[in-house]
Amino acid sequence: MAVRTLVLWCRDWPVVAASAAAELPPHVPAAVVASGEVVACSATARAAGVRAGTRTRSAQACCPELAVFDDDPERDARLFEPVAAAVEELAPGIEVVRPGLVAVPARGPVGYFGGAAAAAEELVDHVAARAGVEAQVGVADGLFTATLAAHRGLVVEPGGSAAWLAPLDVRELDQPAERRAGVRGRTELVDLLRRLGLRSLGDFAAVPERDVATRFGAAAVVAHRLAGGLEQRPPVRREVPADLVVTREFDPPVERVDAAAFASRGAAERLHAVLAERGLACTRLGVHARTANGEELHRVWRCAEPLTPRGIADRVRWQLDGWLGGATPTAGIDRVRLVPEEVVGSDALQLPLWTGAGQDSREAAERAARALVHVQGLLGPRGVVTPVLGGGRGPAERVRLVPWGDERAPAADPGQPWPGQLPAPSPATVPPAPEPAAVLDATGADVGVTGRHDLTAVPVALVVGARRRDVLAWAGPWPVDERWWDPEHAHRAARVQVLAAGGPGELEQIAYLLVRRGGRWAVEGVYD
Amino acid sequence: MDLLPWGGLRRGSTVSVRGSTSLLLALLASATAEGCWAAVVGMPQIGVLAAAELGVAVHRLALVPRPGTDPATVERTVAALLDGVDLVVVGSPVAPNTARRLTARARQRRAVLLSSASWPGSDVELRLERGTWSGVGEGAGVLRERRVSVHASGRGAAARVRGADLLLPAPGGSVRIAHHAPAAVEAV
Structure with a gap:
């Protein structure tokens, strides 16, 4: 069951931010461009015929007074911080999805203000008063549905997500703003679905999930879940181990954004490495900072896709930019902590249907997975x-x-x-079943282990299979009392490392790990 | 490791490693740590703990311990792995013809084929020549490190015989180049 979510959305946020930074009055048509293309434009520019995706040149041709700004994610994030702070004043537990979009669990504010519509109204008013920004609010089950509801300023009834989404155009799955935030676009998928005649979200949701998985791949399964009003990820989440927090101290405290961002980059990479080591990836990142005056700042970033090191570093930079650029902290920041608030198994990462730059390792994982499944078939x-x-x-x-x-x-x-x-090194060869062996003393008698964990005699020879080798040195025994509380399964064992002389055609020294159980020796490992 | 003629494992090549499982595992370490995947076929006795200590990213390691006794199934298994996995280690014995086909497939798929025995048509053959342990005595201590000499021979660019002294394993289980001359081996 998708969590009831309230989303506050600022239309055309990059343009609003750019215009505010340039102190441009809101009625002047404006657009933000990246690599020669309009990525966002204001309502007045839209009225003049400018659209996202238009070439800058033709946009200026149809709207000569258009103010053009370069794309700047840091500016977007910096100016969004007051908006996020305003929302937080009324509704705790906010998550910034990207600059321009904040999500909150709906239960709190809806209960407090006595209804979803009332909460939405309060939030819009409050954000307008505190941050001077126009916003729209949507409430629905799940982030995706709530975001679409916010685009329309609507409240979708609990449990009504699938029905409400059904008539919407399948193109809603491909949000240009999400693509800019670094999420893989669904342009190709949407294009393909439309060519297949699946024009509405309902049409797509009606296709059985298994067919989607087999024909379009894992990325499409996510889209399919969204179209059916389900949460993006199935609700199997990992508990976040407590020791995955990465902390970076600054001495002296940093006040300049670029210095903080540079210093945080290493922390971002470390966090990613720590997670990757455990086979995890982060989908919700908590950025905590402490100022020299002891103020604690905290913000959660939520991401549709597991964060890459670059993605983590970007969000940390945006957040620090927001704090240091605004009036919030009274002194420089002396500590940054990165807390993975939600993680998913990185092997559960959606194996992509198509691959882009910088996804080599994911692509390698997918290729390997296909080969391994093939072998499982054999x-x-x-x-x-x-x-x-x-x-x-x-x-x-x-x-x-x-x-x-x-x-x-x-x-x-x-x-x-x-x-x-036993301490490292460990044996490189570990027979699946311990191989019987004999350890002999100078008289050719079996060497045993006493109750006080000593060898009964000096070992002189080791016999494995039919080969007899001279013992050069040995260490141990290391006693093992396993399951001593359980008389049926209890067994006492002892381990010994033996260095034996190699024969012709072998190395001159061969090291063995032997174990004695029930009065018999066996080879548990060879350090070859 | 600067042991191989081109400085590391080269995609498309076949390397045979004789007489040392830890050397084989050490070769997987840096590649898997950088995001490559590895599969080990026909070696149920592989010491995964030692692999982890040598630096192998074991979450990118797949094992096919028992590919069966039918040579055709073994060949198909290894061939399927070469299609998708970057490093494939073969421990099962294979016939010379099969070996050549698999070497060709590794070259074509730009994968690295490693063998735990000698392999007809391998580009490089690595062999452990000497190995002396230190750390254990007469019932005292614990195995700490082993100083080994590795010899590499091969064809083409690798024709020149080369050698290197390594600590395999070094204290803690990793692998290092041994720089200075071996100290007197303790208590042996």
Whole structure:
């Protein structure tokens, strides 16, 4: 069930921001351009025939008094901060989706103001009074529906998302403003759907999800969920581990935006690396800052797609720009903390239907996934496994093999203490079943382990299979009392590292990890 | 590692690694850390923990421990992996003809084929020549590091025989170039 969401949207935000920065009166037609094309224009410019996507030259031809500004995401973000702050005064827990669009869980304000329409009215008035900006509010289930509702200034009844979306044009899936915010566009998908005769969101939503997945790929599945009024991501979210916060201290405190942005870039990359290490990616990023006077500033950015290092750095820069450029902080910032508020498994990342620049690794993941699924087709689903490291004592029990495609959960908590765990290096060869061996003393008798964890004699020879090798050195034993509380499964074991002399055609030294269980030795690993 | 004639693993090449699983794993480390994917076929005994310590990004590592005994299935498995995975390690024995076909496929798909045994038609063959451990004594200490000599030989650009001294593993389980002459090996 999609969360009831209230969205506040400022129409043509890049133009509004640019005009405000240039102190241009609102009735003068204005447009923001990037690489020779209009990306946003004001209502007056639109009335004169300017549209997003028009070449700058032809826009100026049909509207000669058009004021043209360069695209500047930082300016958009900086000027949006007062708007976000105004919304926050009435509705806590805001998430900036992008400059120009704020989302809030609707329950609070709707309950407080006694109805969705009343809350919308209050917010619009408050934003106009505090930030001097015109805004529209929409309330619906889920961010996508609420955003479309905000474009129309509407409240969609709870549970009515799918019915309300159904008659809308399928082109609503491809929002130009989202594309600018770095989200992969759905232009090609929408184009394809229209050519297939699926012209409304309802038509698209009526296609079974399985068919969408098999014919159009994972990116289209997301679009399909949106068209049906569902949340963008299925509600399987990961708990965010507490230690994923990245903190950066500044000494002396930074006051200039460019300095703060530069310094935060490293933190952004570190956060991404920390997440990637755990196979996670961030979809909601909390940016916290502390000023030299001890003020705490905090803002959450929500993203439709898992953030890239660049995406994280951009949002941090925009936010710092907003704080330092406005009147909010009274001193420089001396600490920035990046908190991943919501993460998704990065292997659950939508494997893209089409790939663009900078998506090499995602493309590699997709190619690999296809090949591995192909092999699963040849050998069965358990034929391809991926290893997950977890807790445990022996080299084999610390690794769990998960069939490709299953959830990668460790078998035992790696964070717990595991007495008897051997330090690195670990053996590079770990036989799937320990191989029987014998450790002999000078008289040829079996060497055992005493109850006090000592060897009963000095080991002289190691016999594995039919090969007898001289023992050069040994270390241990390391005792392992596993499940001592459970008499049925309890077993005592001890591990020993043995360095043996290699024979002809072998290296001169071969290191073994041996384990003694139930009075028998076995090779648990070879350090080859 | 500056061990291979071109400084690292080259896409499209076939490398055979004899006598050391840790050397094989060390070759996967930097590539997987940079975002490449790796698959290991026919080596159920691979030490994943050691791989992680050597720097392999194990979440981009797939294992096909038992590709079966039918040579045709093994070939199809390896061929399918070469189509999509950047580095494919083969531990199952293959016939010389199959080996040549797979080497050609790796070249065509710009993947790297690694073998844990000698491989007809490989571009480079790496071999561990010497290996001495330090850290253990008469019932004391723990295996700490191993100083090894790796010899590389091959054809074409790799025809010149080269060698390198490495710490494989270095303390902590990683791999490093051994710079100075080996110190007296302790307690052996």
